[in-house]
Amino acid sequence: MSKRKDNGKYHRIIAAATRVFAKNGFYHSKISEIAKEAQVADGTIYIYFENKDDILICLFEEQMKAVLENMNHQLEGMDDPSEKLKTFALTHLELIEHNKDMAEIIQVELRQSGKFMKEYKNEGFLRYLDIIGNIITEGQQKGIFKAQVLPGVAKRAFFGALDEVSRFWVLSSRKEYDIRVVAEQISDCFLAGIRN
């Protein structure tokens, strides 16, 4: 199509930014470092992204898309809401395990600036939360989960538990616990808490 090829520059920049942001933090990362890491000129970045903030947002959305697809794929064909929650926990933590850089950025950088969190609607994240919410509602309809549980609260509590645990896992150098054990502990505890 185009004469001088795209050559995957868009994704190369995203990948480079992921590494650089994870290493230095968003505000201490320089466009020029991302450019060097991606093997493009500084100016090239501005062909693919509006500005530095835009890189972070695109990076997040790109990843969120993949995460959502992956999660939905894992849950596909499952019936039992309890099984689904267990799978959610395991899948989430395994993802963190395999994408440390990405995880660090989402947990640390993207939460950072009020400017970001307030202005940026973050639909991907809300959809992710809703996967949990829907499982809970489904369980309640089937009479498996307690009716008095508020899905809007419980979905956040469940996610928050997973998230805090994985933040710890990401930031600590020695990995004390196996990710599978942790996933089990959290989903078992949560299920015991909301099951009838």
Next chain:
Amino acid sequence: MSKRKDNGKYHRIIAAATRVFAKNGFYHSKISEIAKEAQVADGTIYIYFENKDDILICLFEEQMKAVLENMNHQLEGMDDPSEKLKTFALTHLELIEHNKDMAEIIQVELRQSGKFMKEYKNEGFLRYLDIIGNIITEGQQKGIFKAQVLPGVAKRAFFGALDEVSRFWVLSSRKEYDIRVVAEQISDCFLAGIRN
């Protein structure tokens, strides 16, 4: 080391910084704005604090000291680990409710950049988590809580649940849920999950 000669200035700066950081985020806050808010000269800030980072750290430690004292005070004289956890949840969320600015900073700014979190040990936070950990261990020793629960994981999960719920509460403009209801839902669920 930051001096504390006082005059009220030290605390005035901390208070000003709390407001300014909460409004703009750490990286978008200017020393000069904090100075104006605190009604001191820019240079005066450097008599009380090493640098901008130091303000955030002191701010956090100052606050954490108060939070820890408050929490310990609330739990004082209580015996039942289940009651303690309920009290913890309620006290935590009430604190968030009454210190929105502070809450936003702790949740958003202090989670920041590796630069910060990796180097700064954040003992206050660890001690806060350990309050939960100790309650769980105590419950296990008394035979009330399941022995197989890992306190190191559970304390983070419980805190994470409270934290995620309160992040949502802080960031959303309309407060859909009453903080007390939320506290109850989370502690009830968690207790049901770990009790024998």
Next chain:
Amino acid sequence: MSKRKDNGKYHRIIAAATRVFAKNGFYHSKISEIAKEAQVADGTIYIYFENKDDILICLFEEQMKAVLENMNHQLEGMDDPSEKLKTFALTHLELIEHNKDMAEIIQVELRQSGKFMKEYKNEGFLRYLDIIGNIITEGQQKGIFKAQVLPGVAKRAFFGALDEVSRFWVLSSRKEYDIRVVAEQISDCFLAGIRN
């Protein structure tokens, strides 16, 4: 030297640049905007012009050639120096009226920076001025105009009067005066001033 292979492209670029420079000013105009306006690729412009400066110079010379031809054509066959001056004034202002974009560029952009005016000899403009100078000299030889008038000064004064008036006319949104009335006032006054 700029090529002129043509295809219409050369003139299309000149025309596009005229509009763009008039709208944004030379320094705030982007090559890419001119290219889009001319419906050619950015790179194509560099086939027809050396660089951005060259576009302005060519634009000016192209236009000046036309202006000079037009003026000489209007004066052709006229004998009376007084009539010639009146015609000059009217023709000049009518040109401004019909070529607002061009007028704005000549008045504003080409007067630019020493960098430009000092190095660029601007012969077209000097020839334009000399039309006035020659009319004055002719009038003096015929004994109609005062001998003590310095043609080198008077030609500039006459042109300056027309130019300042037309700058005002170009820049103001409401056109208070009719261009023909203005032309008459200026030439009448000037003639009354230099006639014997």
Next chain:
Amino acid sequence: MSKRKDNGKYHRIIAAATRVFAKNGFYHSKISEIAKEAQVADGTIYIYFENKDDILICLFEEQMKAVLENMNHQLEGMDDPSEKLKTFALTHLELIEHNKDMAEIIQVELRQSGKFMKEYKNEGFLRYLDIIGNIITEGQQKGIFKAQVLPGVAKRAFFGALDEVSRFWVLSSRKEYDIRVVAEQISDCFLAGIRN
């Protein structure tokens, strides 16, 4: 008053900018060069001025204030409108002669960008023009000047004549004519043109 003195920095920057703008043109002048010329740090400039454009505007207004005062002072106590116009011409050209840098900036740089001329109201200049306009009106009321002359046109024509002549004088390296002769030629011609 202030601890570390102003030390005339504001005026030093204006003076430095005048030299630098006159030498390179506005768009080719670098803030850092102005700073070096003024013997201040780059950042210091931004204490006294909003941005680069602001320097040009302040420079112009500062100068215009002086020019207006000077002109009004010269005309003070004069009665005869004809004398006043002669004085205006001479004073204007002498000013140019003594402030070449300033003159070049006003004539060349300030006219430059449409952005400037269109957005910036330029009251100083309008007041300067009105000095001429008022003299003409006064002369008409006294019956000395022709009633049919439009002051709104004539003031611009007179100014334009002086301005074009002085542009030439400023830009050419060899000064062919004495400024006083030029002033006389222009005012004599103009007066002969509008007198009854």
Next chain:
DNA sequence: TATGAATGAGAATTCATTCAT
């Protein structure tokens, strides 16, 4: 010739920090 993606030098501006008063 024509294209337009890629380049990278260049400059304006910001703001934490200092230090003479």
Next chain:
DNA sequence: CATGAATGAATTCTCATTCAT
């Protein structure tokens, strides 16, 4: 101790120009 004017290093972003196709 307190001040706040001054500093200048640091970084984003722009855009004229090139050149592989």
